Amino acid sequence: ILQIQQWLEDHFADKFRFEDVAREHGMSIRNFMRRFQTATGDKPLHYLQRLRIETAKGLLSATRKSIKTISYEVGYDDASFFARLFRQHTELSPNQYRRQFQHKDNHA
Incomplete structure (x- = not known):
């Protein structure tokens, strides 16, 4: 295992x-x-989803990549499905998560 x-x-x-x-x-x-x-x-499946969501969280907070690009990079072809799943796991939409957790140095 x-x-x-x-x-x-x-x-x-x-x-x-x-x-x-x-x-x-x-x-x-x-x-x-x-x-x-x-x-x-x-x-x-839940384990896999968590891996994908955790990776997406890192990309959302550290990059300016689009939600669609991040969705694809973590293994989801459907960005709206990814967004629903992301919200289930974090209680935030990908955009809300990005606004809340984006590294401050990205705004310099």
């Missing part, structure tokens, strides 16, 4: 299916889902 967590951290923006990841690591999808949740306390 640790190997899969590492793989997810390296490939979170890629398009993949958990079935394929499980098979590549010698597990059935059901066994993978159960073992992953036992090891991390999180369902694989």
